[in-house]
Amino acid sequence: MEVGAGHIELAGLVKSFDGFVNAVDGVNIKIPDGAYCCLLGPSGCGKTTILRMIAGHDDPTAGEILIGGENVVGLPPVARRTAMMFQSYALFPHLSVRDNVAFSLRVRGIHKADRNKAADAMMEKVRLSEFADRLPAQLSGGQQQRVALARAAITEPRVLLLDEPLSALDEFLRIQMRQELRQMQRDLGITFVHVTHTQLEAIALADLVVVMEKGKIRQAGPAREVYASPKDRYVAEFLGGQNVLSGQVRTVNGHHAVVAAPTGSGITVPLTPGLHVDAGDPIAIAVRRDDIEIVRPGSQPAADTVAVSSRVTAIEYQGYFVKVMLDAGSNADFVVYVSERKFFNDPVSVGEVVFATWPVEVARLLR
Amino acid sequence: MTAAQAVNVPAASTAVAAHAIAPRAGGRPWTFYVLSAVFVFYVAALYGPMICIYILSFQDVRGGLVFPMKGLSLHWFVDLFTQVRTGDVKGAFDRSVKLAVIVTIMTVVFSFLAGLAFRRRFAGDGIVFYLMIGSLVAPGLVLSLGVGLLMHFIGIEGTWYTSAVGAQLSWTLPFGVLVMFAVMSRFDRAWEEAAYDLGATRWQTIRMVVIPILAPGLVAVALFGFTLSYDEFARTLQTAGSLNTLPLEIWTMTLNVTSPSLYALGTVTTIISFLIIAICLGTIATMQKRRASRVPAH
Numbered sequence: 001m002e003v004g005a006g007h008i009e010l011a012g013l014v015k016s017f018d019g020f021v022n023a024v025d026g027v028n029i030k031i032p033d034g035a036y037c038c039l040l041g042p043s044g045c046g047k048t049t050i051l052r053m054i055a056g057h058d059d060p061t062a063g064e065i066l067i068g069g070e071n072v073v074g075l076p077p078v079a080r081r082t083a084m085m086f087q088s089y090a091l092f093p094h095l096s097v098r099d100n101v102a103f104s105l106r107v108r109g110i111h112k113a114d115r116n117k118a119a120d121a122m123m124e125k126v127r128l129s130e131f132a133d134r135l136p137a138q139l140s141g142g143q144q145q146r147v148a149l150a151r152a153a154i155t156e157p158r159v160l161l162l163d164e165p166l167s168a169l170d171e172f173l174r175i176q177m178r179q180e181l182r183q184m185q186r187d188l189g190i191t192f193v194h195v196t197h198t199q200l201e202a203i204a205l206a207d208l209v210v211v212m213e214k215g216k217i218r219q220a221g222p223a224r225e226v227y228a229s230p231k232d233r234y235v236a237e238f239l240g241g242q243n244v245l246s247g248q249v250r251t252v253n254g255h256h257a258v259v260a261a262p263t264g265s266g267i268t269v270p271l272t273p274g275l276h277v278d279a280g281d282p283i284a285i286a287v288r289r290d291d292i293e294i295v296r297p298g299s300q301p302a303a304d305t306v307a308v309s310s311r312v313t314a315i316e317y318q319g320y321f322v323k324v325m326l327d328a329g330s331n332a333d334f335v336v337y338v339s340e341r342k343f344f345n346d347p348v349s350v351g352e353v354v355f356a357t358w359p360v361e362v363a364r365l366l367r
Numbered sequence: 368m369t370a371a372q373a374v375n376v377p378a379a380s381t382a383v384a385a386h387a388i389a390p391r392a393g394g395r396p397w398t399f400y401v402l403s404a405v406f407v408f409y410v411a412a413l414y415g416p417m418i419c420i421y422i423l424s425f426q427d428v429r430g431g432l433v434f435p436m437k438g439l440s441l442h443w444f445v446d447l448f449t450q451v452r453t454g455d456v457k458g459a460f461d462r463s464v465k466l467a468v469i470v471t472i473m474t475v476v477f478s479f480l481a482g483l484a485f486r487r488r489f490a491g492d493g494i495v496f497y498l499m500i501g502s503l504v505a506p507g508l509v510l511s512l513g514v515g516l517l518m519h520f521i522g523i524e525g526t527w528y529t530s531a532v533g534a535q536l537s538w539t540l541p542f543g544v545l546v547m548f549a550v551m552s553r554f555d556r557a558w559e560e561a562a563y564d565l566g567a568t569r570w571q572t573i574r575m576v577v578i579p580i581l582a583p584g585l586v587a588v589a590l591f592g593f594t595l596s597y598d599e600f601a602r603t604l605q606t607a608g609s610l611n612t613l614p615l616e617i618w619t620m621t622l623n624v625t626s627p628s629l630y631a632l633g634t635v636t637t638i639i640s641f642l643i644i645a646i647c648l649g650t651i652a653t654m655q656k657r658r659a660s661r662v663p664a665h
Contacts (some may be wrong), residue, residue, distance in 0.1 A: 056564075057563070057564070077566070082564075083557060084561075092576055094579045104565035104566050104567075107566050155566070
């Protein structure tokens with residue numbers, strides 16, 4: 001099968017540092033050529049290890065890494081045509097910006113005048129020309145990141161690997177540099193693999209979001225799919241934006257299951273195709289926080305909606321929406337995002353007893 | 368009375384505390400004066416004896432070994448280099464400098480390599496480390512005797528450029544390694560990985576990244592190596608063979624020279640030590656300045 005130069009395939013990838021615990025535990029994924037892929041997970045989930053194995057800084061214990069259809073395990077980074085951007089950028093502190101950018105040309109033995117010309121052209125591209133003679137320590141965080149990008153891009157890689165590239169920046173700069181990364185990826189037209197533990201960063205950037213836990217992939221797909229249709233409880237909770245309720249299946253009928261709720265008559269949820277449940281099974285349900293409406297007791301709930309009685313425990317103003325926390329879920333937070341206007345038309349207050357309601361069809365059963 | 372004291376003590380200590388943390392109100396806190404006195408005493412005890420020697424070395428021909436000062440001239444410095452009876456000062460100085468250079472080079476090379484090796488843990492790293500540091504604890508004279516005995520046993524004649532080098536390395540290497548560890552602790556392994564990622568070979572990485580970044584630290588190790596070797600006495604005593612190094616020469620002179628030319632020698636060696644330290648520190652400062660001032664600070 002013919003694949004693009006920047007197509008990455010990980011097949012049965014395993015990495016164990018001590019021979020007992022697998023930091024990466026059987027990962028299979030295909031990343032299309034020219035995609036922006038985010039590996040998302042908490043620290044210690046193996047995402048950075050995967051990145052380092054693709055880059056050639058760690059060797060897999062088992063499994064294959066194919067880039068552009070060829071197995072690259074054992075090859076040095078240059079032969080793989082990958083380039084890595086390190087977490088703290090790892091700019092050489094004793095070299096000027098120009099010499100940092102030109103470093104890969106210098107080790108290849110390219111003449112000084114030629115490599116400086118190439119470096120100047122690359123610095124022009126990332127708007128660093130005026131800083132050419134500065135040392136890394138004399139640059140801001142955002143400028144340092146651009147140097148790291150330029151230094152990696154000048155090797156003309158087919159895959160750029162980014163290890164938490166935005167974690168060293170402050171909030172404001174992070175959002176700005178996020179844009180620049182995406183722009184850079186479009187300009188270069190190469191595959192980006194970006195490791196992050198920030199959900200918002202992943203879904204804002206990625207074509208392909210890979211959610212990981214303990215060395216395994218929990219779900220991989222387009223950002224919207226992973227966010228809006230999480231497959232299991234872990235993905236739903238990690239990506240946020242969902243309330244996850246657990247309970248026992250009371251009855252199953254045709255298209256719906258009824259799950260026992262702490263209060264009220266039970267919650268009706270549509271069955272997920274391919275997911276078999278029986279009465280008595282413990283199960284989790286996810287409901288998007290922005291799909292829920294708060295209704296005062298007394299008003300008649302519409303047909304085909306679920307209503308859960310609860311008490312308001314806290315209210316946080318967030319600007320364009322208001323975060324209302326309820327005690328509906330017995331174990332976890334139950335949060336409702338109410339649009340600002342709607343909330344202030346009829347504000348509820350802490351301690352009030354209300355109904356959290358949502359149309360039956362928006363809730364999802366989780367594995 | 369007892370009760371009054373009991374009441375007064377907390378009040379007094381509060382007053383002192385308030386005084387101590389508010390230096391501007393009534394001048395400096397009393398602790399400042401106590402600590403200053405301790406410091407002045409410390410500095411006087413540290414440098415006083417040496418300064419006495421430097422002063423006494425500038426006497427004229429009537430000068431003796433004790434105060435008061437008799438006249439002011441450079442007579443004893445001239446005497447030092449012209450009189451045969453004072454011993455072979457020039458030869459000893461030559462040997463000491465050459466020995467120190469050999470020891471310095473070896474210290475820098477091995478400390479650097481040890482620093483590279485100890486970046487990550489390896490089997491038996493603790494044992495290797497304590498073996499290196501152990502010779503710091505061994506009494507110098509005993510160690511010197513041991514090296515001398517060993518050389519005799521093997522059947523090699525001990526000289527200042529063989530056995531003395533070994534004996535001095537047992538002193539300079541642990542220091543060099545410890546300094547190197549401190550330097551290495553600020554070295555980010557990601558720099559090496561970045562170099563590898565950009566296509567540099569291992570050797571290119573060492574040459575273009577590791578050594579330049581560590582250079583100021585390596586100069587510091589060299590400085591340690593040189594000064595420790597240059598004035599090492601105990602470890603050289605039994606290992607230098609028939610020809611004396613400078614510290615041994617000075618010691619011999621204290622036994623048979625009874626003129627201020629002994630003090631003049633002390634002054635000269637101190638000046639040389641300070642020159643070397645100044646050169647090293649100057650080098651480090653220049654390196655850092657060159658790095659920092661490629662462009663005017665923004």
